[in-house]
Amino acid sequence: MEYFVIIISAIFVSNIVLSQFLGVCPFLGVSTKVSTSVGMTGAVIFVITLATITTYLLYYYVLKPFDLVFLRTIVFILVIAALVQMVEIILKKISPPLYQALGIYLPLITTNCAVLGVAILVIQKNFNLMESTVFAISTAVGFGLALIIFASIREQLDLMNIPKGMKGIPIALITAGILSLAFMGFSGIV
Amino acid sequence: MNQWQNFLKGFIKENPVFVLLLGMCPTLGTTTSAINGLGMGLATAFVLTMSNVVISLVKGFIPDKVRIPSFIVIIATFVTLVDLLMAGYTPALHEQLGLYIPLIVVNCIVLGRAEAFASKHGVWLSFLDGLGMGLGFTFALFLLGSTREILGSGSILGYKFIHGDGMLVFVLAPGAFIALGYIIAIMNKIRKA
Amino acid sequence: MASKTKSTLLNMVLTLLIISVVSAGALAYVYSITKKPIEQAQLKKELDAIKEVVPDFSNNPFEEKQIIDAYNGSGKIEVYPAKKDGKTVGYAVKTFTEKGFGGHIEIMVGFLPDGTIEATKVLAHSETPGLGSKMTSEKFKSQFRGFNPAQKKLIVKKDGGDVDAITAATISSRAFCDALDRAYKTLKKEGLIK
Numbered sequence: 001m002e003y004f005v006i007i008i009s010a011i012f013v014s015n016i017v018l019s020q021f022l023g024v025c026p027f028l029g030v031s032t033k034v035s036t037s038v039g040m041t042g043a044v045i046f047v048i049t050l051a052t053i054t055t056y057l058l059y060y061y062v063l064k065p066f067d068l069v070f071l072r073t074i075v076f077i078l079v080i081a082a083l084v085q086m087v088e089i090i091l092k093k094i095s096p097p098l099y100q101a102l103g104i105y106l107p108l109i110t111t112n113c114a115v116l117g118v119a120i121l122v123i124q125k126n127f128n129l130m131e132s133t134v135f136a137i138s139t140a141v142g143f144g145l146a147l148i149i150f151a152s153i154r155e156q157l158d159l160m161n162i163p164k165g166m167k168g169i170p171i172a173l174i175t176a177g178i179l180s181l182a183f184m185g186f187s188g189i190v
Numbered sequence: 191m192n193q194w195q196n197f198l199k200g201f202i203k204e205n206p207v208f209v210l211l212l213g214m215c216p217t218l219g220t221t222t223s224a225i226n227g228l229g230m231g232l233a234t235a236f237v238l239t240m241s242n243v244v245i246s247l248v249k250g251f252i253p254d255k256v257r258i259p260s261f262i263v264i265i266a267t268f269v270t271l272v273d274l275l276m277a278g279y280t281p282a283l284h285e286q287l288g289l290y291i292p293l294i295v296v297n298c299i300v301l302g303r304a305e306a307f308a309s310k311h312g313v314w315l316s317f318l319d320g321l322g323m324g325l326g327f328t329f330a331l332f333l334l335g336s337t338r339e340i341l342g343s344g345s346i347l348g349y350k351f352i353h354g355d356g357m358l359v360f361v362l363a364p365g366a367f368i369a370l371g372y373i374i375a376i377m378n379k380i381r382k383a
Numbered sequence: 384m385a386s387k388t389k390s391t392l393l394n395m396v397l398t399l400l401i402i403s404v405v406s407a408g409a410l411a412y413v414y415s416i417t418k419k420p421i422e423q424a425q426l427k428k429e430l431d432a433i434k435e436v437v438p439d440f441s442n443n444p445f446e447e448k449q450i451i452d453a454y455n456g457s458g459k460i461e462v463y464p465a466k467k468d469g470k471t472v473g474y475a476v477k478t479f480t481e482k483g484f485g486g487h488i489e490i491m492v493g494f495l496p497d498g499t500i501e502a503t504k505v506l507a508h509s510e511t512p513g514l515g516s517k518m519t520s521e522k523f524k525s526q527f528r529g530f531n532p533a534q535k536k537l538i539v540k541k542d543g544g545d546v547d548a549i550t551a552a553t554i555s556s557r558a559f560c561d562a563l564d565r566a567y568k569t570l571k572k573e574g575l576i577k
Binding site for chain 1: 378
Binding site for chain 1: 406
């Protein structure tokens with residue numbers, strides 16, 4: 001039952017982008033087309049999950065026992081950067097077409113606040129390893145959901161008559177605001 | 191570009207938030223009030239300035255291939271420094287900003303300026319660039335934070351001037367997006383004028 | 384401006400090593416300086432919370448702090464006796480719950496010796512802003528002043544109790560009650576309150 005709450009809240013109620021503001025940069029930058037959004041989502045799910053598991057293990061088995069908690073930020077971000085590099089190299093070897101498809105989005109994920117954010121959040125929320133993994137996957141799915149919905153809307157917006165001052169980012173932000181408002185409606189579920 | 195222009199560009203012409211559209215996450219997440227926005231902005235400005243300076247100093251010694259990881263470690267060190275100092279000396283603000291303090295390390299502005307400027311210029315110019323961009327960022331956060339606080343809580347810098355609640359939506363997630371959207375639209379108009 | 388150092392494997396590893404060691408060293412130093420202020424800030428926060436939830440006292444609650452196992456073995460709570468002129472005027476209990484919407488919630492609750500709740504203060508939570516976070520508001524907290532769990536049920540009305548839950552934040556409200564209940568039942572088991 002607990003897992004159900006974690007999943008629903010991570011995807012809908014406390015959506016990582018629309019309510020926690022993590023991952024907003026790629027959210028605004030990649031969402032101009034639905035196809036690229038789907039690619040980004042896949043990469044993000046993969047990296048967030050791996051990163052969370054790795055940083056979790058490092059935190060509880062290395063940092064905490066040795067009273068090195070203050071090195072958390074450095075260790076976490078280095079792990080994420082290294083992981084992204086590794087994923088790039090492995091993908092290039094195992095599946096060149098997939099690597100091509102994801103291409104430029106992979107390195108961008110390092111600076112995606114959502115990845116570091118989730119790594120820190122699972123520590124703050126005192127989740128165990130299984131809960132952290134479920135949370136990480138759900139969060140990434142929530143990111144993807146918001147991203148793809150947003151991209152679909154933006155593709156439509158492009159064809160509309162928007163006042164000159166509002167074109168581009170301003171109207172995108174306001175749309176995101178309305179989407180965020182809509183997602184707030186989920187808060188009564190659990 | 192002379193020194194003065196270098197410093198000022200971060201405020202309007204190349205404001206990191208309104209023009210370069212970088213550092214959105216903390217911009218939206220920490221501006222529930224003017225003070226929070228101010229605090230976050232200054233913390234980031236500190237990290238930005240210091241890391242720009244250090245990176246500019248050691249850029250000659252860092253092999254090209256490990257540039258990015260090295261910058262990241264340097265930036266992360268200053269972020270942790272700010273985190274520790276705030277936890278010890280400004281605990282209330284530290285609690286308000288919470289998760290966003292360690293997130294300064296992934297703030298695209300910091301790594302962006304390191305890569306685009308500090309790694310190619312001398313110490314003094316890098317210092318000005320970092321300071322200017324950092325203060326410009328602070329200005330943006332303060333502006334958004336004040337707007338959200340006035341509209342959403344009916345207060346400014348903690349002083350309430352209405353009874354009861356304001357338009358609560360502005361201190362919540364949707365309001366952040368909407369307020370920022372409008373401010374950028376207005377800024378676009380001002381810059382084009 | 385290109386780097387003067389070539390990207391040989393040795394140089395790369397050496398550079399990263401040096402930078403990491405210098406960073407870790409600098410941070411260890413700052414950590415050692417700030418450790419005390421951070422602890423003190425935390426203590427001050429707790430002392431302020433204790434002052435808020437129990438009647439005036441003249442002792443130092445930290446000196447008589449007791450860490451007790453919760454009545455049902457679900458963890459440990461901290462009990463701070465508040466005394467005035469040698470007489471116990473109340474107990475401030477740092478209790479917790481893991482059932483919050485965002486997980487862990489820490490609450491300082493003050494009990495009078497007769498078992499009545501004096502006041503509550505939320506110390507830490509990850510509840511949703513605007514919803515579960517309303518548990519820190521006077522509107523929600525005021526119903527607990529003078530609430531005696533021996534006479535009224537420390538459960539939300541929805542589940543048959545006497546506590547008004549926060550609208551659309553039932554889980555947070557239930558968690559709040561869970562924390563208070565843990566403190567109450569443990570104090571009772573230890574014989575500290577009636």
